[in-house]
Amino acid sequence: MAFVLTSPGFETGQILPQAQVYNGMGQSGANLSPALHWQGAPEGTKSFVITAYDPDAPTGSGWWHWVVVNIPPTVTSVPEGAGSGKGGLPEGALQVRTDFGAPGYGGAAPPPGHLHRYVFTVYALDVPSLDVTADSSPALVGFMVHHHQLAAARLTALYGGVAR
Template structure:
């Protein structure tokens, strides 16, 4: 079985629903992390990391919208709003700082003019946890994931605003 990530909120290549759009920076979304489910994790998976990344952000380095580490290997889903202050994250999971400057989910809020890709990824790791705190950068988590990754599954949503 292939390692697969899905969401009941959108299919791969769909427009990101308003529920998952940021509330601020010119947007009026609900800023809720979407429900996510995964299956087919590689044998030997000891934990998961979930990320949301916009490679099209005009920063030179993209934009990290959500990073959750230390998800137990028995977890195969997160409910809507788990990264937005609602219940649903496993007890040992840690949300780290995003490019909004704080831990937790930050929805889509691209500048006007083009459609951006929002890449949701779940990584299967060969370690039970990463040594991270909520104030570490997504780049540090990415470095650690690179060294412990057994597999990854991604789902991409699109979102943009017309030029004003």
């Protein structure tokens, strides 16, 4: 079985629901992290990491919207709002700082007139935890993930549009 990531709110290539859009920076969404479900993790998986990343952000390095580490290997889903303080992250999981400057989910907020991709990824790792803190950068987490990744499952949504 392949390692697969799904969400009940959207499929790859679809428009991100307003629930997952930021409330600020010109947007008026609910800023809730999406419900995510994964299956088919490879044998030997000892933890998971979830990331949400916008490669199209006009920064030169994209924009990290959500990073959660140290998810136990027995967990295969998170509910909507888990990264937004609504509960549902498993015990031991840790959200680290995003490009919004604080840990937790920050929804889609592209500049007016721009269509962006939002890539949600679950990584299966060969270690039970990453030695990071809530103030660690997404780049540090990415470096560690790169060295411990067994597999990755992705789901890409779109948000934004042409200028009116």
